Amino acid sequence: MPAKPASNPSQQRFARLRAEFHELLACSLAQRSERLAQLQVDDATFAAELQTLLAGLDEADLAPVPSDDLRGQRFGPFQVEAEIGRGGMGVVYLAKRVDGAFEQQVALKLLAAGTRSRELAQRFLRERQILARLDHPAIARLIDGGVDATGRLWLAMEYVQGVNLASACQQQALALEARVALLIDVCAAVAYAHSRLIVHRDIKPSNIMIDAQGRPRLLDFGIARLDDDSGLSATLTGVHALTPRYAAPEQLAGERATTAADVFALGIVLRELSEDGALKRGRAGRQAELLRVVAKATAADRDERYAGAAALADDLRDWLASRPLRSGIGSTRARVRATLRQYRWPLLSACAVLLAMAIGTALTLRQAAIAERKGAQASANLDALLNVLAAASPEVYAGREPRASEFLIEAARRLEQQAGDDALLIWRSHSQIGVGLMNLGRFEAAESLLQRALTALDSLWPRDLTRELDTLRFLTLAQRGSADVQAVRGVGERIARVAAEPGAPVGPAISALSSAAGTLSRLGEGRAAMAWLAQAEALRQTAPDLPVEALENYWRQRGWTALRVLELEVAQAALTQSLAVIESAPAAFSAVRRAEAQLLLADVELLRGQAAAAQSALAKAQPVLFTEYAPGHSERVGVLLIEVRLLLAAGDARAALATLDSIADQLRDWERGSADDSQHQDAQVARALRAQALAVLDDCPAALGLLAGPEPALLLNRRAIWQSALSAVASLCRRPASTPPSG
Numbered sequence: 120m121p122a123k124p125a126s127n128p129s130q131q132r133f134a135r136l137r138a139e140f141h142e143l144l145a146c147s148l149a150q151r152s153e154r155l156a157q158l159q160v161d162d163a164t165f166a167a168e169l170q171t172l173l174a175g176l177d178e179a180d181l182a183p184v185p186s187d188d189l190r191g192q193r194f195g196p197f198q199v200e201a202e203i204g205r206g207g208m209g210v211v212y213l214a215k216r217v218d219g220a221f222e223q224q225v226a227l228k229l230l231a232a233g234t235r236s237r238e239l240a241q242r243f244l245r246e247r248q249i250l251a252r253l254d255h256p257a258i259a260r261l262i263d264g265g266v267d268a269t270g271r272l273w274l275a276m277e278y279v280q281g282v283n284l285a286s287a288c289q290q291q292a293l294a295l296e297a298r299v300a301l302l303i304d305v306c307a308a309v310a311y312a313h314s315r316l317i318v319h320r321d322i323k324p325s326n327i328m329i330d331a332q333g334r335p336r337l338l339d340f341g342i343a344r345l346d347d348d349s350g351l352s353a354t355l356t357g358v359h360a361l362t363p364r365y366a367a368p369e370q371l372a373g374e375r376a377t378t379a380a381d382v383f384a385l386g387i388v389l390r391e392l393s394e395d396g397a398l399k400r401g402r403a404g405r406q407a408e409l410l411r412v413v414a415k416a417t418a419a420d421r422d423e424r425y426a427g428a429a430a431l432a433d434d435l436r437d438w439l440a441s442r443p444l445r446s447g448i449g450s451t452r453a454r455v456r457a458t459l460r461q462y463r464w465p466l467l468s469a470c471a472v473l474l475a476m477a478i479g480t481a482l483t484l485r486q487a488a489i490a491e492r493k494g495a496q497a498s499a500n501l502d503a504l505l506n507v508l509a510a511a512s513p514e515v516y517a518g519r520e521p522r523a524s525e526f527l528i529e530a531a532r533r534l535e536q537q538a539g540d541d542a543l544l545i546w547r548s549h550s551q552i553g554v555g556l557m558n559l560g561r562f563e564a565a566e567s568l569l570q571r572a573l574t575a576l577d578s579l580w581p582r583d584l585t586r587e588l589d590t591l592r593f594l595t596l597a598q599r600g601s602a603d604v605q606a607v608r609g610v611g612e613r614i615a616r617v618a619a620e621p622g623a624p625v626g627p628a629i630s631a632l633s634s635a636a637g638t639l640s641r642l643g644e645g646r647a648a649m650a651w652l653a654q655a656e657a658l659r660q661t662a663p664d665l666p667v668e669a670l671e672n673y674w675r676q677r678g679w680t681a682l683r684v685l686e687l688e689v690a691q692a693a694l695t696q697s698l699a700v701i702e703s704a705p706a707a708f709s710a711v712r713r714a715e716a717q718l719l720l721a722d723v724e725l726l727r728g729q730a731a732a733a734q735s736a737l738a739k740a741q742p743v744l745f746t747e748y749a750p751g752h753s754e755r756v757g758v759l760l761i762e763v764r765l766l767l768a769a770g771d772a773r774a775a776l777a778t779l780d781s782i783a784d785q786l787r788d789w790e791r792g793s794a795d796d797s798q799h800q801d802a803q804v805a806r807a808l809r810a811q812a813l814a815v816l817d818d819c820p821a822a823l824g825l826l827a828g829p830e831p832a833l834l835l836n837r838r839a840i841w842q843s844a845l846s847a848v849a850s851l852c853r854r855p856a857s858t859p860p861s862g
Contacts, residue, residue, distance in 0.1 A: 138363040138371055139169060189229070193217070194273045195265050197227055213278065225262055225275040253315060256774035257308035258337050259328075279328045279336045287329035288392060297742040298392040299409070299435050301335050306385060306432035308337045313378045313427055320376050322384035323365045324391065332765055333738045334774075368419050379421035382431055386416025386424075389435075409438055411448050439746045527552045527559075531568055545575040550590055553597060560752055562600025569594040585624050588617055592631035595638045604642050611635035611651055618654065625662040626669040629655045633669075633676035643834055645684035652677055667707050671700040675716055682719065685835050687727050694720045714743035715754060721761050726839060730768050737761050751785035756801045759785075763808050764840070767847075772815035779809045803831040807844035811851075819852035 139158075158166035189199045189212065196218035203226065204211040214227040254260065263275040282290065284305075288298050305327055312319060319340060326339045363371060367383035370376050390413045393406070412434050418424045425431040425446070434444045534548045549572035556565035573590050576583075595610045614635050618628035632655040636648035655673055659665060678693030697716045701708045721736035741758050748755045759782050766775040782805050806825055813822040826845055833841055 135165075138366075139165075194227060194229070194267050195263055195275065197225055197263070197275055199227060214275065223262075224278045226259070226278045228274040228276060229271060253312060253317070253340075254773065255308050255311045256771075256777040257304050257335055258312070260773075277336075279330050279338065281328045281330040281336075283325045284327040284329060284335060284388070285324035285391070294742070295393055295406075295409070296439060296746055299389070299439055300742050300745060301329070302385070302389055302392065303432050303435050303439075304335045305337060305388075306428040306435070308335075309381050309385065309428040310432065312337075312340075313381070318376055318378055319381050319384075320370070321362055321365070322381055322388065323362050324388060327388075332734060332762070332769065333741075367421065369421060377421070378427055379424050382416055382424050382428060383421070385428060385431060386413050389413050389416065405438070405441075408444070412438065412444070412446075415446065415448055527555050528561075528564055535571070542575040542578045546572045546579070546586075546590070549575070550593060554593055557593070557597055560749075562597050566594065566597040566601060569597050584617060584620065584622065585627050588614065588624065588627035588631045591617070592627070592634045595631070595635045598638050599641055602642065604639075604644060607635075607639050607642060608644075608647075611639055611648075615651055615654060618658065625658050626666045629658050629662075629665065630669045630672045632658075633673045637676035637679045640680040640683040641834065643683075643832075645680050645835070648680050652680060667700055667704045671697050671708065671712075674700060675719070678716075678723070679719060682723055682726075682836050683834050685726070685839060687723055690723045691720070691727065694723060710743045711747050714740040714747075718744065718754065718757055718761070722757070722836070725761060725764055726836065730765060733761065734765060737765070753801065756782055756785060760801060760804055760808070763805070763812075767808065767811055767815070770815070772812040775812045776809065776816075779805055779812065800831075800833055800837055803833060804837050804840050807841045811844040811847045814848040814851035819848075822848050823852060 155166055155170065158169065189210075190201065192199050194214070196216050197214040198217045199212045199214050201213045202210055203213045210229050212227045212229065214225050216223040216225070259279050260277040261274065262277060264273060266272055281287070284301065287293070288301075293301075305322075309319060309322065317340070319337070321339060322337075326337065328336045328338055330336055365384040365387045367376070367380040370380050389409075393409055393413065412431070415423070415434075416425055416431055425434070430446065434446050434448075436442075437444045531549055531552045535545060549568040553565040553568040553572060556562075556568065569590065573587075573594060576586060576590055591610060591614045595607065595614065598607050598610065601607060611632075614628075614631045617623060618632055632651045636651040636655070639645075639648040639651070652673075659670070659673060674693050674697035678690045678697060681687070681690035681693060694716055698713070698720070701713050701716065717736045717740035721733045721740065724730075724733035724736060737758065741762075744754045744758055759778055763775045763778050763782075766772075766778065782801070786802050786805075810822040810825040813819075813825070826848060830838075830841065
């Protein structure tokens with residue numbers, strides 16, 4: 120059994136002595152003297168004990184890091200440019216490679232000149248050994264290291280441009296959800312280090328940098344420990360420089376630090392991030408739920424903490440997605456509420472059907488004296504629907520998304536069986552359930568239900584043009600998963616005819632025309648889609664008081680269509696207008712709607728060569744889309760593909776490959792439950808980007824192998840990405856773009 124944290128007075132005094140000693144080590148000589156004088160007044164015995172400990176160290180250990188000006192000096196292939204930081208192990212400089220091999224900036228960590236502490240030198244060498252074992256996109260990489268002519272040890276590490284985690288959260292006023300998303304990435308890096316038997320032991324916000332792409336990077340493995348290192352003890356012969364505020368109780372008590380210590384530190388960081396991070400959705404219950412996660416991570420008894428950083432990350436992901444926490448912490452009421460939030464779209468759709476049926480039943484029963492048989496049938500329909508809804512228990516469907524969509528499909532099947540000739544019931548139920556299936560990404564099933572809903576609507580009299588246009592709009596949106604150009608054209612042409620009829624409502628007509636244009640352009644028919652957008656624009660000119668929802672949808676679909684035919688300036692202007700409409704009436708639009716427009720804008724800006732603008736738009740879209748969509752959904756994969764392109768543009772091929780691995784896993788899982796053509800196109804783009812990343816890393820045989828064979832059928836904007844990657848591979852592998860790979 121692991122030892123418990125200090126509980127008796129002598130242990131508590133020792134823990135206090137150790138913590139104060141660490142604080143004094145980080146001070147200058149003047150600050151130490153001032154602090155000791157203050158302690159002498161407060162507790163003379165305690166101050167004397169501290170002075171005894173300090174007297175046992177070499178003067179070099181107590182001296183502040185020298186302020187040598189090393190600008191222009193070389194260490195290996197690197198030349199010092201400027202000092203960028205100081206710590207207990209020495210100075211960190213910005214340096215550049217000057218050996219002519221290639222251009223590169225590094226963070227050069229230099230053990231302080233004249234330092235005689237063997238422990239510090241051993242710790243410095245151990246950091247080099249540890250970093251050499253780590254290769255993770257959220258961990259700053261070791262590039263080189265050595266000893267200069269005077270015997271000074273140096274490490275060249277990846278230079279991470281950015282600010283630390285706490286500063287980034289404050290400067291950008293990040294919502295709590297965005298902060299938690301960043302910490303999940305840090306947890307992944309820590310879990311990776313733990314899988315390599317490495318404990319960081321000094322996790323804190325200042326050791327977590329947020330880079331220019333908005334990604335967290337874990338730094339400073341200077342006091343990390345190798346669990347399998349038999350050549351060096353866990354603490355060597357002296358006291359290591361931990362940070363008491365983030366240190367676990369067992370660390371302060373001088374016990375062996377395990378992975379549980381890193382989990383504790385992550386919990387403290389999470390608590391600090393949550394203290395000044397406003398909830399985007401403003402629900403106090405969610406804040407309390409997150410505090411339960413903090414409490415578990417920072418439990419005094421390490422046996423009561425999360426089993427590892429990965430388990431902590433799992434609960435944080437569940438919290439972001441409003442799912443029950445996998446660890447099971449929290450009240451039963453909270454877990455049930457989270458389960459209902461997780462499946463809110465299918466359940467809301469089903470409840471909408473129930474409400475519509477209840478209203479319809481009431482109206483029918485009012486006429487029971489005239490049509491008793493019809494009233495009985497309506498009651499039977501309602502009973503059937505209630506039986507279907509009873510199967511939606513969270514206990515039955517929690518934890519597996521396909522069950523939610525299967526439930527909706529089964530509900531539609533039973534309703535159609537018992538509806539008989541009740542066309543209004545079929546239209547109401549199938550249109551609502553079809554929308555619910557679209558929200559779950561099940562476009563093929565949604566298209567089938569919406570087609571039957573339209574058939575039922577066509578049999579009703581008198582004709583309702585608003586209902587007809589709305590149903591047609593949902594149907595054309597469901598066709599985004601179809602490859603049948605003629606079917607998409609057929610629905611769009613009917614929308615165009617209905618929109619041109621006298622008395623057709625302008626708002627629904629513009630929305631339906633715009634959505635049809637967007638769907639047709641997805642199939643590579645962007646030029647043809649422009650005709651429907653032109654009709655929508657003509658209607659827009661006649662309606663100065665157009666509903667904001669219809670106006671925003673028009674600009675969005677116009678931008679989407681222009682993107683697909685590579686009219687990038689038109690696309691950029693239209694999407695900017697879409698976002699302006701959203702900002703003018705924020706209450707009318709969901710966060711998802713805004714994030715989807717920002718994601719499209721990021722794609723456009725990247726194709727325009729505006730990486731900074733693309734990164735800015737992506738940073739706004741990513742937290743929302745990652746929270747609202749399951750892994751593998753086209754919107755979420757779209758975020759990751761843009762991240763990969765930005766990483767490649769920044770020259771970080773290894774991080775790009777790690778992100779591409781995540782995309783491959785998500786698409787593999789998603790294809791088991793969805794046949795959306797966009798996922799197949801995403802997979803082809805990911806393949807080309809992987810080839811480019813491999814070429815950057817000099818693995819040309821693998822890169823060329825991925826691009827062998829005919830070019831896949833892609834939309835113009837995705838084909839542009841493919842061809843850009845192909846050209847990059849050809850250039851990097853010194854092969855003409857037109858020359859196929861041999862073998």
